[in-house]
Amino acid sequence: MVIQSYIHPITALPGPAHEQPMPMFPAPDAPIRAVVFDLDGLMVNTEDVYQLVGTELMRRRGKTFDDDLRGAMMGQPAHAALAVAIEWHALTDTLEDLAAESEATFWELVEDKLTTMPGLHELLAAIDELGLRKAIATSGARHYAEELLKRVDLHEHFEFLMTAGDITHGKPHPEIYQKAADKLGLPTAETLVLEDSQNGCKAGVAAGAYTVAVPSSHSADHDFSGAKFVANTLADPRIREVLAG
Structure with missing residues (x-):
């Protein structure tokens, strides 16, 4: 039988009696x-920036960029994520065109948001x-x-x-x-x-x-x-x- 060892972190500063220590x-x-x-x-x-990018791209097409779509795209390579958006809303854009527009919008917003x-x-x-x-x-x-x-x-x-x-x-x-x-x-x-x-x-x-x-x-x-x-x-x-x- 394998016994799993655990670490129980010590809190940096004592707090009120009702505070619970972090879990093991x-x-x-x-x-x-x-x-x-x-x-x-x-x-x-960048997820904050991509939220703005997705919202703007979908707005231009009369679509919404909701939490479900964002979640489906998150963590995917760029082209795979955009392919999800195209299929999700049955967009007529080619993947290349949407990728170019997305990248341009992203770098515009990054200047002030990153x-x-x-x-x-x-x-x-x-x-x-x-x-x-x-x-x-x-x-x-x-x-x-x-x-x-x-x-x-x-x-x-x-x-x-x-x-x-x-x-x-x-x-x-x-x-x-x-x-x-x-x-x-x-x-x-x-x-x-x-x-x-x-x-x-x-x-x-x-x-x-x-x-x-x-x-x-x-x-x-x-x-x-x-x-x-x-x-x-x-x-x-x-x-x-x-x-x-």
Whole structure:
């Protein structure tokens, strides 16, 4: 019989008597040696921007961009996500035309809307202090991901960037996290995957990584049942507890 070990984080500051401690979570099966980040919605608030893009594109066509459609598109490579929208509303646009319009609208909005997610910089500093490695695995295209990282001055903070062009199967298939671990030269069990979407979490879990969900407001209702735990933000102390071993 295997007995699962658990970590019970210690709260940073004592609170009122009615406050409950954070729930226990399973300890990693192996020491964590690297952290692999998703990008959209996890490191940067692009899901906020895409909400505006989707709303505008559908408005131009007399359609709605509701939560169901947004959820179906989330976590998919760009063209796959747009194909969902075309089928959802039976649009007459070609995939190429809608992709071009979507990209142009996105970069117009990014100028004023893009920002990093709460706790990101502090977590990156903590990872560096522990001497752990960092990589990114995103469903986005390489040119897109590189441009986003440059705009938030994070393009030199990671060992490598794994993108849609490096894989055959998108999330929730585990390929991207398996390849990231291979490139790190580590078993997937020694990697911590941070994801904000259901599809991303499924990919991390299927790859065998220690997977933590960090949902944004756009993915709070996703099914994260496979994740080791659901963090409040990237500043959640449980993430650092796992990294520190």
